[in-house]
Structures are given as structure tokens and as C-alpha cells.
Amino acid sequence: MSYTLGQKQLDSIEDILQQDLIENGVRCVFLIDMAGNIIANLDNGEKQHDIYSLAALAAGNFGAVSAMAKIIGENEFSLLFHKGKKENIHFNKITTEFLLITIFGNDISLGFLRLKVADSVEQLKTILEPLLSL
Amino acid sequence: MAFVNLKNKEIQVKIVYYGPGRGGKTTNLEYIYKKFRNRINTEMVTVKTHGDRTLFFDFLPFDIGVINGYDVKIQLYTVPGQVKYNATRRLVLRGVDGIVFVADSMAVRREKNVLSLKNLQENLANYKKSIFRIPCVIQYNKADLFEQGIPLLPIELLEKDLNSQLKRPSFKASALKGTNVVTTLKKIISMTVASIKRDLK
Amino acid sequence: MVDKPNDNKLDSEIAKRLDDLFGEGDASSGDENPVEAEEAFVEEDQTQEDQPSPEEEIFVLEDEAAGEVDGEGVPDDYPLAELKNLVLSIDWEITEEALADFLAQIDSLKTTYKSEKIILTFLQLLGSLGVYIKTNRGNAHPKTFKILNSAFSRLEEVVRAEDMPETEKKKLLGAEMKKYKQLRSQVSQKKATKVSRKPIVSAPKELETLIKAPRQQGAAGSGRKVPSKAAKQDQQFEAGAPQTLANLADAVEELKKFIHSELNALKKELRILQKSK
Numbered sequence: 001m002s003y004t005l006g007q008k009q010l011d012s013i014e015d016i017l018q019q020d021l022i023e024n025g026v027r028c029v030f031l032i033d034m035a036g037n038i039i040a041n042l043d044n045g046e047k048q049h050d051i052y053s054l055a056a057l058a059a060g061n062f063g064a065v066s067a068m069a070k071i072i073g074e075n076e077f078s079l080l081f082h083k084g085k086k087e088n089i090h091f092n093k094i095t096t097e098f099l100l101i102t103i104f105g106n107d108i109s110l111g112f113l114r115l116k117v118a119d120s121v122e123q124l125k126t127i128l129e130p131l132l133s134l
Numbered sequence: 135m136a137f138v139n140l141k142n143k144e145i146q147v148k149i150v151y152y153g154p155g156r157g158g159k160t161t162n163l164e165y166i167y168k169k170f171r172n173r174i175n176t177e178m179v180t181v182k183t184h185g186d187r188t189l190f191f192d193f194l195p196f197d198i199g200v201i202n203g204y205d206v207k208i209q210l211y212t213v214p215g216q217v218k219y220n221a222t223r224r225l226v227l228r229g230v231d232g233i234v235f236v237a238d239s240m241a242v243r244r245e246k247n248v249l250s251l252k253n254l255q256e257n258l259a260n261y262k263k264s265i266f267r268i269p270c271v272i273q274y275n276k277a278d279l280f281e282q283g284i285p286l287l288p289i290e291l292l293e294k295d296l297n298s299q300l301k302r303p304s305f306k307a308s309a310l311k312g313t314n315v316v317t318t319l320k321k322i323i324s325m326t327v328a329s330i331k332r333d334l335k
Numbered sequence: 336m337v338d339k340p341n342d343n344k345l346d347s348e349i350a351k352r353l354d355d356l357f358g359e360g361d362a363s364s365g366d367e368n369p370v371e372a373e374e375a376f377v378e379e380d381q382t383q384e385d386q387p388s389p390e391e392e393i394f395v396l397e398d399e400a401a402g403e404v405d406g407e408g409v410p411d412d413y414p415l416a417e418l419k420n421l422v423l424s425i426d427w428e429i430t431e432e433a434l435a436d437f438l439a440q441i442d443s444l445k446t447t448y449k450s451e452k453i454i455l456t457f458l459q460l461l462g463s464l465g466v467y468i469k470t471n472r473g474n475a476h477p478k479t480f481k482i483l484n485s486a487f488s489r490l491e492e493v494v495r496a497e498d499m500p501e502t503e504k505k506k507l508l509g510a511e512m513k514k515y516k517q518l519r520s521q522v523s524q525k526k527a528t529k530v531s532r533k534p535i536v537s538a539p540k541e542l543e544t545l546i547k548a549p550r551q552q553g554a555a556g557s558g559r560k561v562p563s564k565a566a567k568q569d570q571q572f573e574a575g576a577p578q579t580l581a582n583l584a585d586a587v588e589e590l591k592k593f594i595h596s597e598l599n600a601l602k603k604e605l606r607i608l609q610k611s612k
Contacts, residue, residue: 025477034184035183035184035185035187036189050221052218053220053221056218056219056220057222057225059189060181060189060190060191060214060219060222060225061190063182063189064190064191067180067181107477107478107481108477108480109425109426109480109481109484110426110427110428111425111426111428111429111480112473112475112477114428114429115429115472116473169357170356170357173357196356198353199352199355199356201348201352202345316358319353319357320354320357323349323353324346324349324353327349328349331345
């Protein structure tokens with residue numbers, strides 16, 4: 001599947017991620033496609049990660065977990081979240097083609113993050129869904 | 135590292151098909167899976183992109199039965215070949231016991247073969263493993279393209295590029311047609327199991 | 336290169352097994368000869384041993400008991416069990432149902448603990464936070480949840496430690512109230528930056544007043560005094576001077592009323608904001 005994102009769309013995506021997530025304490029957020037390509041990436045300036053490896057692994061991880069879901073008879077899992085001692089990572093699918101990955105510390109509760117991510121996803125869908133019908 | 139269960143008398147062997155992108159690693163497994171479905175009772179797992187490129191790995195497990203009192207279970211994996219998936223490749227290589235290096239015989243892929251082999255060496259070193267010690271078979275895939283007039287690298291050149299130092303068993307093959315796919319598989323399994331047995335002693 | 340007999344035996348066994356499984360060769364007719372039929376790398380000399388001995392335990396699958404340990408070991412009659420579940424549930428996922436159950440549970444516990452003022456205050460604080468989250472959901476201040484968890488943990492400590500001295504309990508309560516005040520202040524400031532209106536500055540002070548007031552009474556006192564300086568009050572509060580519980584209860588009621596009125600004001604503001612968008 002090929003898609004094209006214009007500068008305006010990318011700017012809108014970054015605005016949403018900045019306002020909804022980064023400004024609410026999320027450390028790092030990236031929007032990728034299911035092949036692990038990075039569409040947008042923002043962080044709070046504190047720590048730099050190897051986002052290219054992260055993106056590839058995240059896509060692989062999500063793909064592997066989706067395969068596991070099918071094996072156990074589920075269509076998909078509604079929550080994919082890994083908890084660390086200091087850093088946590090949350091995955092959210094946007095349509096069938098994109099993934100929103102958020103990395104956050106323990107100062108944000110998962111419940112709150114999920115609310116914010118859900119809000120962001122709704123807004124991002126309006127930008128991304130039209131791409132899929134091309 | 136082979137997983138040995140002394141209680142159940144079981145050995146699990148991990149064999150990884152490695153090589154440049156679009157070289158035929160997944161096709162190898164797909165051929166094996168299709169051909170022996172009635173004898174291999176397990177499903178093949180693939181984690182791939184919408185464009186059919188391997189994203190994480192392909193996985194095909196099967197049982198080859200009891201050898202020397204141990205039930206030997208083979209796990210075949212492929213890695214994603216595209217350059218950008220190096221972190222994933224490294225992950226899949228963890229605990230590998232034997233490797234099939236699937237080289238692309240097309241002339242235009244010469245450099246990719248060499249880079250991929252070098253990449254394999256580096257990723258193995260990450261786990262303190264040496265490409266010179268691990269059981270390995272080299273497959274020169276896409277031999278069938280010769281009939282279509284596509285320029286292929288001569289065997290001597292492939293051997294020089296990829297096998298001059300390693301000196302491993304190598305086979306011309308066509309994963310699409312199945313030529314030497316099973317031969318490659320049999321060779322790597324026997325080499326790997328023999329190697330594990332030696333390590334166990 | 337000479338193969339040892341037993342290695343040959345193994346090789347032939349493997350080959351036979353693979354032949355049985357996969358057949359003699361590949362699908363296409365006329366197997367192509369391998370480029371190199373023999374293994375070129377040198378095999379190491381090994382002693383032969385057919386049966387692995389017990390000492391050869393390289394990797395052993397151990398049947399480890401999964402044994403998930405629940406650190407808390409909640410007994411059946413633990414009064415905060417349900418509330419705990421709900422707090423954990425909200426931490427995990429904020430749903431209308433969880434919040435409604437949470438507030439209902441708070442109300443129920445308030446009845447249970449109506450004679451225990453400190454616990455009651457904790458519950459009112461939690462209730463207030465619950466209402467705030469329910470009203471604002473995704474727009475709630477991110478720190479709200481941390482304070483919710485923290486306040487609940489302190490409440491648990493107070494409930495579990497039956498022999499905890501009153502001063503200690505008040506200290507814990509005071510610390511949570513302080514965080515709550517800070518949150519209120521931050522929320523107000525946030526609102527002030529978003530809306531160019533007069534910020535609700537009176538809240539924290541008034542809140543302090545209501546909390547501090549009873550402490551001015553001393554052991555014999557009744558009635559209420561309004562202290563003059565916030566810092567001094569904090570100090571006094573932290574020092575854990577004695578309070579009349581009855582006055583504390585009054586203060587809590589006032590606090591409750593105040594919170595409700597503030598929330599209503601906030602709701603009104605939000606509605607105006609939404610309309611203007």
C-alpha cells in the first residue's frame with residue numbers, strides 16, 4: 001500500500017501529538033506504518049532513542065502479537081502495553097495501516113494515557129483515513 | 135543455543151535462514167511447508183508487511199522424530215532481509231544453532247550478498263558467536279532465472295565472494311521450483327544436530 | 336578428514352530420518368549436484384558416548400511453579416478491597432462505569448466511617464478527585480491520578496494500622512491535602528492561561544483556612560478563627576497541633592461545599608469555552 005502525506009498533513013499530525021501527548025507528559029511518541037516506517041516522531045527533549053530500531057521492532061512486535069491473537073481466536077488485542085521500572089511503552093493501532101507508539105514515565109497513569117491516546121487517535125484518523133481510500 | 139529438556143528427552147534446534155532482502159528465504163520455508171504439509175503437523179507463522187516482505191520472522195517448527203533417544207524438534211526461522219530491519223534480525227538470531235545463508239544469484243545483487251554476509255557475522259558476534267564455528271550451509275538461490283535470460287553470477291564468483299574463507303557446503307538452488315531446497319535443509323539439520331551432540335559431550 | 340564411526344552412525348540415522356520425512360530429494364527432477372558434497376570444515380575429535388549422562392545438564396527445563404505472589408494478600412473482610420480494585424481499575428483504564436462505581440463506593444464507605452473523621456476526610460478527598468476526573472476525563476490534570484493513588488495508599492495505611500497515633504494519621508492526611516491544594520492551584524493556573532479571565536485565586540487560601548481553622552481552637556476551644564498567614568499555618572499543620580474533631584468535621588463539610596461550587600463554576604466556564612469554539 002502506498003500513501004503520500006503532504007507537509008500540511010504532517011504538520012497537523014505533529015500538532016496533535018504535541019498538544020495531546022507531549023504537553024501532557026509523554027516522553028516520546030512516534031507514528032509509524034505497519035512496515036516500521038516512521039511518519040512522525042516527537043519527544044520532550046529529555047532523551048534520544050534509536051527510533052529507527054524502535055520503529056522496526058515495534059512494528060514487528062505488533063505484528064507478532066497480532067499473529068498470537070489470531071492463534072488464540074481473538075481478532076486483535078485491545079491493549080498492548082509494556083511496563084518498565086521507569087519507562088513504559090504503549091501501542092495503539094490507527095486503522096489497519098498505522099501504529100501510534102508512546103513512551104511515558106510513571107508520572108502518567110496508564111488510564112490517563114489511554115484516554116489521551118484515544119483522543120489523539122480520533123483526530124489522527126481524520127487525517128490518515130482518507131489516505132487509505134486512494 | 136539448543137534447548138535440551140532432559141526430563142522429556144527433547145532437543146529443540148533453531149535454524150535461521152539469513153540473507154539479503156528478496157533473496158528467497160521465505161520462499162524456502164514456504165516450499166517446505168507446502169510440500170510437506172501432510173507430514174508436518176504444525177502451521178507456519180509469518181509476520182510480514184502488506185507487501186509480503188518479512189517484517190519480523192517466518193517460523194516453521196516440525197518434529198523429525200527420535201534420534202539417539204532424543205525427540206528432535208526443528209525450528210526454522212527466516213529473518214527480514216531489508217537493511218532497515220537489522221535490529222529485528224539480531225533479535226531473531228538469538229539462540230541460533232545453524233544457519234542457511236540464502237544468497238541471491240542475480241548479478242545485480244552481488245554486493246547485497248556480501249553486505250548481508252558481513253552483517254550476519256556482526257550480528258553473530260553480538261552473541262559472541264563466530265560465523266566460522268556455527269553450522270552453516272550456503273544456498274545460491276534463483277538458479278532458475280538463468281532460463282529466463284537474467285544475468286546470474288557464476289558459481290565460482292559466488293564461491294569466491296561468500297565461501298572462500300568459510301568453506302561450507304553450498305548448493306545451487308531454486309526455492310521457487312524447489313530445487314535443492316530439501317537438500318539444503320537436510321544438510322543443515324544433520325550438521326546442526328551433529329554439532330549439538332558434540333557440544334553436549 | 337576421517338569421520339568417527341559413531342558420528343557416521345548419527346549422520347546416517349539423521350539422514351535416514353530426514354529421508355523418511357522429506358523423501359530422497361527435491362521436487363524437481365534431476366537433483367542438481369551440490370557445489371561441494373563434503374563438509375570442508377574440520378570436525379573436532381570427540382569421545383563417543385551414546386547415552387548422555389546425568390552430569391550433562393546443559394539446559395534443563397525446570398518445572399517452576401508459576402506462583403504469582405499477590406503482595407497485598409487482601410483478606411475477604413478488608414473494607415477497602417472494593418475501593419482498591421476500583422482505584423487500580425481507574426489507573427488501568429478510565430471508564431464511566433469504573434468512575435461511577437468508585438464514587439458509589441466512596442459514598443458507601445463514608446457511611447461506614449462516618450464517625451472516623453480522618454478517614455472520612457480522606458474519602459472526601461478521594462471523592463472530590465473522582466468527581467474532577469469524571470467531569471474532565473481527558474482534560475484532567477495529569478497529576479490527578481498520581482495524587483489519587485497516593486491518597487488511597489495513605490488511606491490504606493491509616494485503615495490497616497489500627498494502633499497508629501492520631502497525630503500520625505493527621506500528618507498523613509495533611510500531606511495529601513497539601514498535594515491536593517497544589518493540584519488545585521495548578522488547575523487554576525492552567526485555566527487562567529487558557530481563558531483570559533480572573534483566575535480563581537481564592538480557592539487554595541480558603542481551603543487552607545477551612546483546614547487550619549479548627550487547629551486554632553486548641554483542646555478546649557469551640558468556634559472558628561481565620562488564621563492570617565498561610566506559611567505559618569502550614570508550619571502549624573505540619574507540626575501536628577491538636578484539633579477538635581468536631582470542628583474538623585465542620586471544616587470538611589465546608590470544604591465539600593466549596594469544592595462543589597468550584598466544580599460548578601469550572602463546568603460553566605468549560606461550556607462557555609466550547610460554545611466560543
